[in-house]
Amino acid sequence: MSGRSLQGPQSLQGPRALARLTALSSVLALAAFLAGCAPQEAQPVFHAERNPATLAEWRLLQIRAGVLGPTDGVIPYELNTPLFSDYAHKLRTVWLPAGTRAGYGADGALQLPVGSILSKTFYYPRRDAGNAAGASQGALRATAEAIGVLAGGRLVLDQVQLIETRLLVQRAQGWQAVSYVWDDSQRTARLQRVGEIIPLELAGIGKFDYVVPDINQCAACHATDVKRATLAPIGLNFRHLDREHDYGGEVGQKNQLAHLEQLGLLDVAARAESASSGGSRAALWGDESASLEARARAYLDINCGHCHNRQGPADTSGLALDAAETAPIALGVCKSPVAAGRGTGNKKFDLVPGRPDESIMVYRLAAHDPGEMMPELGRSLVHREGLELIRRWIAEWPGAPGCAQEASNSARQSASSARLSRSQG
Ligand code: HEC
Ligand code: HEC
Numbered sequence: 001m002s003g004r005s006l007q008g009p010q011s012l013q014g015p016r017a018l019a020r021l022t023a024l025s026s027v028l029a030l031a032a033f034l035a036g037c038a039p040q041e042a043q044p045v046f047h048a049e050r051n052p053a054t055l056a057e058w059r060l061l062q063i064r065a066g067v068l069g070p071t072d073g074v075i076p077y078e079l080n081t082p083l084f085s086d087y088a089h090k091l092r093t094v095w096l097p098a099g100t101r102a103g104y105g106a107d108g109a110l111q112l113p114v115g116s117i118l119s120k121t122f123y124y125p126r127r128d129a130g131n132a133a134g135a136s137q138g139a140l141r142a143t144a145e146a147i148g149v150l151a152g153g154r155l156v157l158d159q160v161q162l163i164e165t166r167l168l169v170q171r172a173q174g175w176q177a178v179s180y181v182w183d184d185s186q187r188t189a190r191l192q193r194v195g196e197i198i199p200l201e202l203a204g205i206g207k208f209d210y211v212v213p214d215i216n217q218c219a220a221c222h223a224t225d226v227k228r229a230t231l232a233p234i235g236l237n238f239r240h241l242d243r244e245h246d247y248g249g250e251v252g253q254k255n256q257l258a259h260l261e262q263l264g265l266l267d268v269a270a271r272a273e274s275a276s277s278g279g280s281r282a283a284l285w286g287d288e289s290a291s292l293e294a295r296a297r298a299y300l301d302i303n304c305g306h307c308h309n310r311q312g313p314a315d316t317s318g319l320a321l322d323a324a325e326t327a328p329i330a331l332g333v334c335k336s337p338v339a340a341g342r343g344t345g346n347k348k349f350d351l352v353p354g355r356p357d358e359s360i361m362v363y364r365l366a367a368h369d370p371g372e373m374m375p376e377l378g379r380s381l382v383h384r385e386g387l388e389l390i391r392r393w394i395a396e397w398p399g400a401p402g403c404a405q406e407a408s409n410s411a412r413q414s415a416s417s418a419r420l421s422r423s424q425g
Helices: 014-034 215-222 258-263 271-277 292-304 360-365 385-395 403-425
Strands: 061-064 067-070 073-076 090-097 117-125 154-156 160-171 174-182 187-191 196-203 206-212 244-246 254-256
Touching: 073 258, 154 160, 160 187, 160 206, 174 215, 244 258, 254 258, 292 385, 360 385
Parallel strands: none
Antiparallel strands: 061 067, 067 154, 073 090, 090 117, 117 160, 160 174, 174 187, 196 206, 244 254
């Protein structure tokens, strides 16, 4: 165990602690009463052992006057470039227990104390959003536009369709995954363990099966280090978080890291250090003002890098697509796939400079078949715009197109090493 010495709620045990807690809560209640605010103001509850049957019991999100939003002290955040999940939009929040603070790990990942809770709510804008018709079950929209979202991570419920809310909870034994699926009334999200298929329809795309992962599948992506096999957050990293967010109210538009620092939730001193070691801010994949290279790498980093890194679940493929990778061969340039046949589309290399149609990477991004598609989990649809970005990146690769040189080099190399071993043997 990591030997954290934080005062998580689970350390408040025994009669003395209980008395302290009771005394403290009556002082708080009195203070709240004197300050004139409602004492029943929702506050998150850290469930140290069991997962409650409904999302509401965590008190991370609340519905008021038709608007779903974070409760007191729960901070919404966005990523520079997010994971593609069948065009779903996501409301992400972070909560740290009172009096605690996050630091940075060596790779720029935020290190959160026991008791922290991360949430991600998947939803789609409704096709009829804005019309009085309201809660019809018609087609949803596949658009990047922020529809039905108010400042401060609040969602107008008659403009969006809520699908599921996933949690990562930092317990004494490490990060644990929990998942809740919203009912049609959009009032209640219930605990689910075995996964679920939700038939949806997106305007302009058609009908598809949205797959809520089985709770065991969370690890396929979140156990980013196969040897340790423990779950970890993926997006909570300096390079993904370093951007502006509209918090609304008095705070307004502000840099997310600066906001967390100002709230005392993030170690200020560690930021500069992390910025120098953990690499720079990730580009926004759709930002035409950023370089094609930066956009493509940010896209591959968040969509593929959690499996395709040198410690990750796809390490045996030899393909590493995380932001830190620099070796062309590891990025797939003129690299032969580990397994021939299915999943290669009869192409020879993962990435052929200047030739997207000859690149296995493009083939697998465009694939639908569960045995061929990449990522291998987490989508039913092809991300047309993401595919287009990677195609362009490969098409506009600097230098001479093709892999002929490398291919004959490696053929010569293996021929000469075969000769070498024969002459030695
Ligand atoms: C296909 C891979 C994949 C699967 C499967 C997956 N996740 Fe994630 N998850 C990601 C990625 C990548 C991010 C960060 C990018 C983003 O949020 O868009 C993320 C983000 C999250 C976050 C926000 C905090 C963070 O890690 O950045 C939560 C909470 C979360 N996932 C929970 C779950 C749970 C619970 C499950 C299983 C029910 C699950 N995830 C399954 C890839 C996956
Ligand atoms: C959930 C984990 C996971 C994610 C996410 C993932 N992959 Fe993979 N990938 C694998 C595994 C495991 C293999 C090896 C088995 C195989 O080829 O199917 C692999 C193999 C590959 C290969 C063949 C590599 C070789 O040289 O053998 C390519 C190309 C590829 N992935 C591309 C991608 C791209 C592009 C993304 C992101 C858009 C991605 N993958 C996301 C798990 C993943």
